[in-house]
Structures are given as C-alpha cells and as structure tokens.
Amino acid sequence: MTNNTVPFAIELRDISKRFGAVQANKDICLQVPAGTIHGIIGENGAGKSTLMSIIYGFYEADTGFIEVDGKRVDIRSSQDAIDAGIGMVHQHFMLVENFSVLENVVLGTEGGALLKGGLTAARVELQRLAKEYSLDIDVDAIVEELPVGLQQRVEILKALYRGARILILDEPTGVLTPQEADHLFRILKSLKEQGVTVLLITHKLREIMASTDNISVMRQGEMVAHRETQHTNTEELAELMVGKKVRLTVNKDDAQPSDVFLSAKNLTQFDGQGVKRLKEVSLELRAGEILGIAGVSGNGQSELLNVLSGITPMSEGEIQFAGQTITAKAPKDAAQMRDLKMAHVPEDRHKMGLVTGFEAYEAAVLGYHNSASYNGKILMDHTAMLEECKVRMADWDVRPPNPHLKTANFSGGNQQKIVIAREVEQNPDVLLIGQPTRGVDIGAIENIHEQIVKLRDSGKAILLVSVELDEIMALSDRIIVMFDGAVVGELDAKDADERTLGLMMANAYNKEEQGVSA
Structure with missing residues (x-):
C-alpha cells in the first residue's frame, strides 16, 4: 500500500x-x-x-x-x-x-x-x-x-x-x-x-x-x-x-406459495402526538413465501411490525390471522398473537428482544416462558430450559456455547442468533423479522439467511423488514416498498433491481416513464 x-x-x-x-x-x-x-x-x-x-x-x-x-x-x-x-x-x-x-x-x-x-x-x-x-x-x-x-x-x-x-x-x-x-x-x-x-x-x-x-x-x-x-x-x-471463506450469496429455490396465512387491510396507526405513522397499509402473506418490506429507515416499517405483532394497537383497519379478525375494537396483544403461532424478531434486540441481565438460557425462552415445556408442577423447569438452550446454541453456532453466560456478554451477532433461534424454534406459522442481520458479523449472516429460507421451505410465511437492499433482494420472493408510512409499490423479487427499488423508496418511481411493470 x-x-x-x-x-x-x-x-x-x-x-x-x-x-x-x-x-x-x-x-x-x-x-x-x-x-x-x-x-x-x-x-x-x-x-x-x-x-x-x-x-x-x-x-x-x-x-x-x-x-x-x-x-x-x-x-x-x-x-x-x-x-x-x-x-x-x-x-x-x-x-x-x-x-x-x-x-x-x-x-x-x-x-x-x-x-x-x-x-x-x-x-x-x-x-x-x-x-x-x-x-x-x-x-x-x-x-x-x-x-x-x-x-x-x-x-x-x-x-x-x-x-x-x-x-x-x-x-x-x-x-x-x-x-x-x-x-x-x-x-x-x-x-x-x-x-x-x-x-x-x-x-x-x-x-x-x-x-x-x-x-x-x-x-x-x-x-x-x-x-x-x-x-x-x-x-x-x-x-x-x-478468517475463513464466506459464501456471499443466498441459495434458494423458487417459492411455492399456497394459502394466505395473514391478511391486512387498510392498517392505520397514529402515534401519541396524533401523527399518522401507518397509512392504509394492505398486504397478503402466504405460506411458503418471504415477503420483503423495503424502504429507508423511518418510513413506517417499524410501526407495521409492531401493529402486526400486537405490540402497538392499530387505529383503523383489520388483520385476518389464524381464523381471527383483529381490529381496533377487537385487538390482540403480543402474547395472544404468539399463542396464535405468530413469532416476532424485533428490529432492536436490546430494547425489545432481550433482557441483557438474564443468562442465555433464560433469554432463550422469553415470551414463551409460560409454556408447559419449561414448567413443572410448581416451579420452572430450569434443567429443560438449559438442555434446550444447549441444543439451540449448537444448531445456531452461538459463541461461546455457554447457557449460563449473561446475554450482555455475547457479541451483537450472537445475541441476534439467540433471539432468532428462540422465535424460529417455536415453529410459528408466521414469522415477522426486522433487520435480521443488523450488527451481525458477515460470517454469521450466511447461517441466519439459510435458516430463514429453511423456514420458508417448510411451508411457513415470513415477513422480512430490512434496510439492506442486498438482503431484501436475495431473500424475498415478493417485495413491497414503503414510503412515509404507506405502500408505494410492489413487485416480484425476480423483477427487482437496486435502481427500481431506490426510486420507489424515494417515491419517485413512475412505471410508465420507466417502461417497467411493477
């Protein structure tokens, strides 16, 4: 040099x-x-x-x-x-x-x-x-x-x-x-x-x-x-x-989508100051597909995940999921959505996905700790929790593989693996996943992507939010683009390219002028 x-x-x-x-x-x-x-x-x-x-x-x-x-x-x-x-x-x-x-x-x-x-x-x-x-x-x-x-x-x-x-x-x-x-x-x-x-x-x-x-x-x-x-x-x-060879591409076959697992119609959400954060968002998510949500950070993706997962109540609209109709007057909270077999990997693992003072085996059951799998007749079954955590750490290559280590003492990428493994291993019908590889080392990204595709191929439905366009294009089967709280475009992932998505993300895409269908 x-x-x-x-x-x-x-x-x-x-x-x-x-x-x-x-x-x-x-x-x-x-x-x-x-x-x-x-x-x-x-x-x-x-x-x-x-x-x-x-x-x-x-x-x-x-x-x-x-x-x-x-x-x-x-x-x-x-x-x-x-x-x-x-x-x-x-x-x-x-x-x-x-x-x-x-x-x-x-x-x-x-x-x-x-x-x-x-x-x-x-x-x-x-x-x-x-x-x-x-x-x-x-x-x-x-x-x-x-x-x-x-x-x-x-x-x-x-x-x-x-x-x-x-x-x-x-x-x-x-x-x-x-x-x-x-x-x-x-x-x-x-x-x-x-x-x-x-x-x-x-x-x-x-x-x-x-x-x-x-x-x-x-x-x-x-x-x-x-x-x-x-x-x-x-x-x-x-x-x-x-320090070793890394595969930079995602290997996956074409999706085989089937039944609609989740349908959202005209979802609208106002924040505490009365600002409209979600604007009549409608979408369908099918079994056996990954639906990517693209957009510059802060354009409603976070609010969409929170409303769908039950963390934030909607102001207007409805969600059809697991035979239930969810509205502002008939809401479901996050625990109820989990019971209906919806899992959620939040965008901010520290604020919403982990308690960093917990040991890894405790963090690995957060949100599912009331399950019979982790409870005896009177007390929580710590032995079962520990044994399951050991298996997940091996399957997901969590380092170090120590269930007793405080969650705060893992690297960001290994914290993310703990959160994703916890949600995926519950075998949900629908997985909402926000920024799956944010702060994750490049060597760990390959494993996370493989697990997401594997879940899709098992017939599950995945809604993926990421600000990384490479990730959206590599993983998604269909892509929706959000701008200022609204859906401004949708296209098949095979038809997506960085330029087209970028124009959509800036709300500057005109199908007729571009000569491209979207």
Missing part, C-alpha cells in the same frame, strides 16, 4: 487501546496517502470504531502516535482533531433539527475568527465550499425539512467549514436510498479531486469496492491486511474479515 511518491495525509504507528480486559486495538499501523479514499472494514468488534474515535479525539490511545502531513500530533480531544484538520461525519447525524443549515454549520464556532464578520461572512464561505465541493444546498433551509441525503451534506459542510482536510465517514449510507448513496460517492470523488483525504468505514463490501482507492482490513482488534482496491475482490475481503 505504501506509495513513496505521495505524502501521507495521516499515519498511525503502533496504536493500542485497552478497555479493562478487552484489547480493542493492538499495535495498529496505517498509512493513508493524501487525496485518496481509504476504506476501513471489519466485523463487529473488530476495533474500527475505537480506532476512528482515537483519530477524532473521543479516546486517547494507550500507546503509539499519530502523524498528520508528516508531523506528529497529540489528539486528546475532538478540538485537537479539528485543529489538526480532521473532521468526522457520524452515522447518526449531530444536527439541531429546527436550526437552519447555516446555523448548524457555524454552531460551536461562534467565537472563532471565521465569524468576526458576522453570519454574512459565514454565508459567503459556506456558499463557496458548497460550490467547490459539489455540495449544493440552500443554506437557509431548516434541517428537519431536508431529506436525509441533504442532511448528510450539512454534516460534510460542517467539517469542511472547520478546515477538515481529512474526513472520516462512519457507515455513511445506512440511511440513504441507492440513488442518494451514488450521489454521496460522487461527492466523495469531488472531495478527493480537491485534495481532501477520506476515511470510509462501512460493512458494505460492494460500496467499498466501488468507491475506494485502498482498503485496510481489521480483525479482532488488529490490522490484518492492506489492499489496493483494484487488486482485490469482495470474496477475498470477506475471507480476510472473518
């Missing part, structure tokens, strides 16, 4: 960081040539976020040092990083929603030299930066009224306004449509052409391959490989991340 003809914008030498018994980073060395886009990849817990937090001053390294433009710098705070020309765009934007773009950009620099001439001078500088780096935006727009792609531009402008020559982006496409992601990468290319160095942290290997010059791979806190992007591929990168 070393290129002696190009100076390094940033160089890390023997960076180590420990949190108690956990070695988060160990002797990390990294050289990033100036004016390049450099990808950093690795599984959950590989140490990527810790390393970026050290570069940006959130943490201070235990050992090692950092050089910027060939000069050693001491970074003990974010201000030190900013002073060194380093900016960071976080996965979750740090914006004041009811402020304008201009107000957000200057926030925190009110006493700095850039504002001596007042907001007028700041406006001129911001407009110059926007033009120079192809970040066109209305500086007087209120942030909460901007689509998420433009909000991200505000974050980039904030960093550039503070003089960033090195820009760190953490999972920047997680909330973007494919079209917005493509535009972001055009922006990054423009930044690169203007001499800005970009560090791109993402788990999406296709994006890494399409947008970077060089890639560094982390595994278990160490830097294990550096590659020039043009001399590698997704299969090699996945193997480097995991």
Whole structure:
C-alpha cells in the first residue's frame, strides 16, 4: 500500500487501546496517502470504531502516535482533531433539527475568527465550499425539512467549514436510498479531486469496492491486511474479515406459495402526538413465501411490525390471522398473537428482544416462558430450559456455547442468533423479522439467511423488514416498498433491481416513464 511518491495525509504507528480486559486495538499501523479514499472494514468488534474515535479525539490511545502531513500530533480531544484538520461525519447525524443549515454549520464556532464578520461572512464561505465541493444546498433551509441525503451534506459542510482536510465517514449510507448513496460517492470523488483525504468505514463490501482507492482490513482488534482496491475482490475481503471463506450469496429455490396465512387491510396507526405513522397499509402473506418490506429507515416499517405483532394497537383497519379478525375494537396483544403461532424478531434486540441481565438460557425462552415445556408442577423447569438452550446454541453456532453466560456478554451477532433461534424454534406459522442481520458479523449472516429460507421451505410465511437492499433482494420472493408510512409499490423479487427499488423508496418511481411493470 505504501506509495513513496505521495505524502501521507495521516499515519498511525503502533496504536493500542485497552478497555479493562478487552484489547480493542493492538499495535495498529496505517498509512493513508493524501487525496485518496481509504476504506476501513471489519466485523463487529473488530476495533474500527475505537480506532476512528482515537483519530477524532473521543479516546486517547494507550500507546503509539499519530502523524498528520508528516508531523506528529497529540489528539486528546475532538478540538485537537479539528485543529489538526480532521473532521468526522457520524452515522447518526449531530444536527439541531429546527436550526437552519447555516446555523448548524457555524454552531460551536461562534467565537472563532471565521465569524468576526458576522453570519454574512459565514454565508459567503459556506456558499463557496458548497460550490467547490459539489455540495449544493440552500443554506437557509431548516434541517428537519431536508431529506436525509441533504442532511448528510450539512454534516460534510460542517467539517469542511472547520478546515477538515481529512474526513472520516462512519457507515455513511445506512440511511440513504441507492440513488442518494451514488450521489454521496460522487461527492466523495469531488472531495478527493480537491485534495481532501477520506476515511470510509462501512460493512458494505460492494460500496467499498466501488468507491475506494485502498482498503485496510481489521480483525479482532488488529490490522490484518492492506489492499489496493483494484487488486482485490469482495470474496477475498470477506475471507480476510472473518478468517475463513464466506459464501456471499443466498441459495434458494423458487417459492411455492399456497394459502394466505395473514391478511391486512387498510392498517392505520397514529402515534401519541396524533401523527399518522401507518397509512392504509394492505398486504397478503402466504405460506411458503418471504415477503420483503423495503424502504429507508423511518418510513413506517417499524410501526407495521409492531401493529402486526400486537405490540402497538392499530387505529383503523383489520388483520385476518389464524381464523381471527383483529381490529381496533377487537385487538390482540403480543402474547395472544404468539399463542396464535405468530413469532416476532424485533428490529432492536436490546430494547425489545432481550433482557441483557438474564443468562442465555433464560433469554432463550422469553415470551414463551409460560409454556408447559419449561414448567413443572410448581416451579420452572430450569434443567429443560438449559438442555434446550444447549441444543439451540449448537444448531445456531452461538459463541461461546455457554447457557449460563449473561446475554450482555455475547457479541451483537450472537445475541441476534439467540433471539432468532428462540422465535424460529417455536415453529410459528408466521414469522415477522426486522433487520435480521443488523450488527451481525458477515460470517454469521450466511447461517441466519439459510435458516430463514429453511423456514420458508417448510411451508411457513415470513415477513422480512430490512434496510439492506442486498438482503431484501436475495431473500424475498415478493417485495413491497414503503414510503412515509404507506405502500408505494410492489413487485416480484425476480423483477427487482437496486435502481427500481431506490426510486420507489424515494417515491419517485413512475412505471410508465420507466417502461417497467411493477
């Protein structure tokens, strides 16, 4: 990776960081040539976020040092990083929603030299930066009224306004449509052409391959490989991340759908503030199929899962399931829906799927703990719970396979396996599954996908919600797209492509204009 003809914008030498018994980073060395886009990849817990937090001053390294433009710098705070020309765009934007773009950009620099001439001078500088780096935006727009792609531009402008020559982006496409992601990468290319160095942290290997010059791979806190992007591929990168060969495709036969297991008509739901979160959503889910729900996060998918599973009561409409008609006046709660053989893997495993203080064998029966399988005449049958948990841990490759370990002490991917195994092993007729591989290591994704397809092939019905379009297209048999709480499109998975789904997700798809039936 070393290129002696190009100076390094940033160089890390023997960076180590420990949190108690956990070695988060160990002797990390990294050289990033100036004016390049450099990808950093690795599984959950590989140490990527810790390393970026050290570069940006959130943490201070235990050992090692950092050089910027060939000069050693001491970074003990974010201000030190900013002073060194380093900016960071976080996965979750740090914006004041009811402020304008201009107000957000200057926030925190009110006493700095850039504002001596007042907001007028700041406006001129911001407009110059926007033009120079192809970040066109209305500086007087209120942030909460901007689509998420433009909000991200505000974050980039904030960093550039503070003089960033090195820009760190953490999972920047997680909330973007494919079209917005493509535009972001055009922006990054423009930044690169203007001499800005970009560090791109993402788990999406296709994006890494399409947008970077060089890639560094982390595994278990160490830097294990550096590659020039043009001399590698997704299969090699996945193997480097995991330490073994990984299959990146989903093997499944065509679906054989049969009876309608679940029907929803005109589902409507208002939140506590009276805002309409679900808007007359109708769908049918059949035995032997996977129905995918695509959409940018926050467009009603979560509310749909909660209403269908009985967690949140509907305001209007009806659900037909297991011979029952469920309405606002005749509701069923989550426990009753489970009794009717509906299982639910929630999107947020920590808030809704687990009690992290419980041991694994206890978490493995949550929601089903009243079952006769786990209860004796007087007390719960802990032996039965333990034995069943051991079998599930082996079948689902939960690591470590210790039923007595506190759930909080498992990695995110293994926590997810515990939740999915608990729901799938109840042999439900309908499985609602939200973000099945969120925060899951790439090596574990293969197993989870196989289990979902296996459940479909056994004649069950699966409703899949995911913000990962690759996952939606790989697993689904039919796909519904949601925008602003409503269904805006439906198509057979065989007819789906990233562009079409992206346009639907932005509510910008016109079948006649595109010449495609959907």
